[in-house]
Amino acid sequence: MTDTQSPEGVDREESGLKRTITGRLLFFYVLGDVLGSGIYVLIGAVAGEVGGAFWVAFLIGVSIATITGAAYAELVTKFPQAAGAALFVNKAFKNRVLTFLVTVSMLSACFAASGSLATGFAAYFDTVWSLPPAILVSLGLIVLLTIVNYLGITESVVANLVMTIVEVTGLVVVLLIAVVHTAEGDSDLGTLTDFSTQGNEIFAIVAGVALAFFAMTGFENAANIAEEVVDPAKHFPRALVGGMMAAGVIYVLVAMSASLVVDAKELASSDAPLLDVVESGVLPISVGVLSIVFAIIAMTAITNTTLVSVVTQSRILYGMAREDVVPGVFAKTHDQRRSPVVALLFAGAVVCALLLVGWALNESGAGIDVVDRLATVTVVFTLFIYSLVIVAAFKLRGEAETEENYHAPTALLLLGLLGNAVLLAYVVIDDPGSLLWVAGLLALGVVLFLLEYSFGARTRPEGVGRGRPGAG
Numbered sequence: 290m291t292d293t294q295s296p297e298g299v300d301r302e303e304s305g306l307k308r309t310i311t312g313r314l315l316f317f318y319v320l321g322d323v324l325g326s327g328i329y330v331l332i333g334a335v336a337g338e339v340g341g342a343f344w345v346a347f348l349i350g351v352s353i354a355t356i357t358g359a360a361y362a363e364l365v366t367k368f369p370q371a372a373g374a375a376l377f378v379n380k381a382f383k384n385r386v387l388t389f390l391v392t393v394s395m396l397s398a399c400f401a402a403s404g405s406l407a408t409g410f411a412a413y414f415d416t417v418w419s420l421p422p423a424i425l426v427s428l429g430l431i432v433l434l435t436i437v438n439y440l441g442i443t444e445s446v447v448a449n450l451v452m453t454i455v456e457v458t459g460l461v462v463v464l465l466i467a468v469v470h471t472a473e474g475d476s477d478l479g480t481l482t483d484f485s486t487q488g489n490e491i492f493a494i495v496a497g498v499a500l501a502f503f504a505m506t507g508f509e510n511a512a513n514i515a516e517e518v519v520d521p522a523k524h525f526p527r528a529l530v531g532g533m534m535a536a537g538v539i540y541v542l543v544a545m546s547a548s549l550v551v552d553a554k555e556l557a558s559s560d561a562p563l564l565d566v567v568e569s570g571v572l573p574i575s576v577g578v579l580s581i582v583f584a585i586i587a588m589t590a591i592t593n594t595t596l597v598s599v600v601t602q603s604r605i606l607y608g609m610a611r612e613d614v615v616p617g618v619f620a621k622t623h624d625q626r627r628s629p630v631v632a633l634l635f636a637g638a639v640v641c642a643l644l645l646v647g648w649a650l651n652e653s654g655a656g657i658d659v660v661d662r663l664a665t666v667t668v669v670f671t672l673f674i675y676s677l678v679i680v681a682a683f684k685l686r687g688e689a690e691t692e693e694n695y696h697a698p699t700a701l702l703l704l705g706l707l708g709n710a711v712l713l714a715y716v717v718i719d720d721p722g723s724l725l726w727v728a729g730l731l732a733l734g735v736v737l738f739l740l741e742y743s744f745g746a747r748t749r750p751e752g753v754g755r756g757r758p759g760a761g
Contacts, residue, residue, distance in 0.1 A: 312524030319532030321453030330409035337557025339497035340485030344544035346497030351537030354505035356705030359697035362526035369521035373512035381681035393734025398670035405663035416584040435637040456590030467546030510601040522693035602636035672713035
């Protein structure tokens, strides 16, 4: 990257992002992001759709996501730059409108995911301290993580590593409770094959997978920091696929454990489902103390994923500003911190606005479940993006090839494309109301596009055409 020039003709290594993330840090970055993004928040909703056998939904969901992750790994080894999916689609199709659509979709998915997770964080926070209003807790979390990200990517990833260790500890507690509960003869193993649905079991599983897929999202965020990974061709495929597989095993085991300890209907009706598992009284520890400790662990897990989402939002804006898709001001980095400060501030403001809209609607009596609705919006965007990324992987084969490139198995990619398409169709048909939120976020993207289209020429360096952000 040292010979690649920025739009101003300045070496990117000097003016842009720094390669400071090792393979080991990246593995935990992926593991922590995937684990925290749903197991603490949406496991109850999945149980409600499928029944006691809801672990099957997680198994299928993580399988489809891992296949999609292989496509990301292949493309990152070719194009180790910020912007992730938007960059890949831009390289594959060279279509400005399609690139813009993917950019806005990826941004919107991150915005919606951050809002959903921040709301889930407030639910666990209420267990520890119920005085502050939930909306203030959610907003405070977003502001805090924006500040952490401003301090720098290395600080953010190290914080991610520490929080990953904490959240895995919390999940180990859940597994331990299930082991003790089963050893004492109090578990009904038949629960693991129970599909408590009123309709077709296949449709119930698809519904569960659609919800569980939110828990799998997050791995794609790693592609947006590819420009900050040391030797990405070597480390990225192993860290990404390895992190996802490790998360998948943990997901399935935790889902089984929760099912064995607490009834699926009780999990479905809970705002903090894993807390119900801890409060089951299986372990010989004060339930009150254990509940507070676990709530803190759960908040740490959710904070971890939200941090990664905040990182991703700013990196997408930064990367695509250099690709001349959004206003160039988003490519501005802090002189000392090298953080994309303008992108960070804008992204934080959008997430806070989403939270305030959800709060205002509920205050008016709309009765919207902000966690579920924003999770659904996230899934709609990400399934669309994942499908395009797999197609891009096929289209870019034969381009920018080196001996170091990772190649995902073709048959698996085709299976992943089919899985993503089926889930996307189901989610849209099942919850058409989510499309209104999707449209609102896309409208925000249209505004950014129009600003760049109208005023971009005024800030573009001389001799650099539209869609060509730099000499390199």
